[in-house]
Amino acid sequence: MHGRAAAIHRSAQESNGRVVFLRRLAREGVSVETLHRPAHRDALVALEGAFDRGDMVVVFGRCTVEYDGRASSSLGPGDRLLLLKPDGSALVHTDEKRTPVNWQPPGSEHRASVRDGRLRVQSRRTTPEEVLDVRFERVDQLSAFSVAERAELALTGSEEDLRNRILDDPALVEEGFEPLETERETMAGPVDVFGRDGEGRAVVVELKRRRVGPGAVRQLQGYVDAVGRETGDETVRGVLVAPSVTDRAAALLDERGFGFVALGPDEGENGDESEDVDPDRERDSADD
C-alpha cells in the first residue's frame, strides 16, 4: 500500500529468478503482507517497510543467534521463528518452551541488513547495553501484520485481590485485626499489610497468592525484624496469609512464632478457618 508496498513489489520483480509471493490485504484496518522464500534483499525491503509502518513482523527460517549484554549467548544454526514488535521487543522462538531462546526487551531498536549473503536483524538497546544478532541463512517466510485493535486484559486472582479481600474483612486474618497501612515502607522493603491486633500489638502481614516455601517466611521475617528495629517494639507479630505452605515453610513459621492463615485470592478458597491456625494443621496430616 502506498510508496512502501510499491517498493516491495518492485524489489520482488527484481529478485533474479526466485519465486516471491506478496500479498497485502487491507480490510477493517488490518493488513497482512507475506513473502515466501524471499531473496534476502526482498526480505530486507519488506522488513524496513514493516518497521516504518509499525507492523508486527514474523520471520521464519534457518538462522544463528548471538546475544551480548547482561550475559552472553550463542546459538548455532537451526530453524526458528523471530517475532519483532513495533515497541522494540524481539523474540526468538524454537519449537519448544514458553520462553524465547533469545530476546530483546521493549525499547530496543531493530535494524535489518544483508551481509555475507545473509539477512541480518540486529536489535540494540542501552541501559544496559545489549545487542541481539539474528543471521538468516535462509528465510522461509516473512510476514508483516498491522495491529489495529487492542483491548485491555482483565485478570483476577492476584495478590491485590487477596489484599482487598482482607481489607474488606480483616477478621479473615484474625478476630480483632485492624489494618492500618498497606505497602508500609521499612528498611527491608515494603510490608504488604501493617496493622494491630485486638490487644494493640503491631502485626506485619505478608500475602501470597499461592502456596509458599521458605522464601515467603524469610520475607516476613525480614519485615518483622525491620519494623521491630525501626519502632523499638520487640513484640511485633508476623502473619503469613497464603493458600498453603510447604513443610519447610511451616517449620520456619513455627520456629519464628509467626501465624499462618490459609486463604487465597479467590472466593472459593479456604476462607473459613481463619482463627490463627497452626501451620501444622494446614498440611496433609497423617491422621485425617
Next chain:
Amino acid sequence: MHGRAAAIHRSAQESNGRVVFLRRLAREGVSVETLHRPAHRDALVALEGAFDRGDMVVVFGRCTVEYDGRASSSLGPGDRLLLLKPDGSALVHTDEKRTPVNWQPPGSEHRASVRDGRLRVQSRRTTPEEVLDVRFERVDQLSAFSVAERAELALTGSEEDLRNRILDDPALVEEGFEPLETERETMAGPVDVFGRDGEGRAVVVELKRRRVGPGAVRQLQGYVDAVGRETGDETVRGVLVAPSVTDRAAALLDERGFGFVALGPDEGENGDESEDVDPDRERDSADD
C-alpha cells in the same frame, strides 16, 4: 504435499467464494504452509494437519481470549498473534511487551474447532488444571512451520560461572577462605557455598550474578540463621558476593554484620578489591 496438504487444497476450493492462498514448500527438511484469510473450516483443517505433523503454528487475526487456571483473565476483541508449539506451549502476543498477554505452558493439549462462526483454539493442561480459549472472529493468516534443525544455546555469565570462579580461586571471597560444600542443605534452603575462614569459623556465601537488593540479604540471613541453629554454632559468618548492592541492601548487610565482596560472573568485572570490602565503599560515594 501428501494426504494432508491435499485435504487442505480441497477444503480451500470448497470455501465458498473466499480467496484462500496456500503454499507448501519442502526443501532441506523445512516446510511452510500458509493460508491467507481462510474460512474457519479451512483454518481448522490446516490446524489439525499442523498438530498431526508437529509443526509450529502462527495464527494472526481478530480474537478474544479467556483464561482460567492459577488465575483467571478475559481479553476483549483485538488483533493478536497466536503461536502454538508442538510441545504444547501456546502464546498469545499483542504488538507490545516481551511477555505474551496470555499463554499456556508446555505439556498442554491444543484442540481446534469451529463454533458459532468462529475458529476456536483451546489449550488445556492439568496439575494445575488450566484452560486457554482463543476465539477468532477473523483469521488474517495461518502458517504452519516444520522445524527440522535445532542447536543448543550456550550461555555465559550465570551464577554458576560466578561460583566456578570462586571455587577456582577462593581468595576472591577472602584470604584463607576454604570452600567445603556447595548447595549445602539447610532448613531455610540450600546454601550456595559453605566453607570456613582462615580462623576456622563457618562461612555462608550467597552468590548473585547481578546487583542485589534487600532480598539477597534476607536470603543470606535465612541461611546463616539456619546453619547457626542446626549446628549450634553462634559464630557463623555470612558473605554476599555480587557485582554491587543497593543502598538498602548495604545497610542491611552492615546491620547484620555480613561481609560483601564485589565480584561478578565475568572476567572483566570488579574482581580486584576482594579484601572484605565494606559495602559502603562500593556504592556511589558523595565524595569521589
Next chain:
DNA sequence: GTCTAAATGTCGGCC
C-alpha cells in the same frame, strides 16, 4: 532513571 517485589512468572535440578 533506580529500587522493590509480584508473577498464570518459567525453568532446571534434586528428591
Next chain:
DNA sequence: GGCCGACGTTTAGAC
C-alpha cells in the same frame, strides 16, 4: 510429581 532457587527473568509502581 512437589520443592526450591535462578533467571539475560519481565513488569508494574513508587520515588
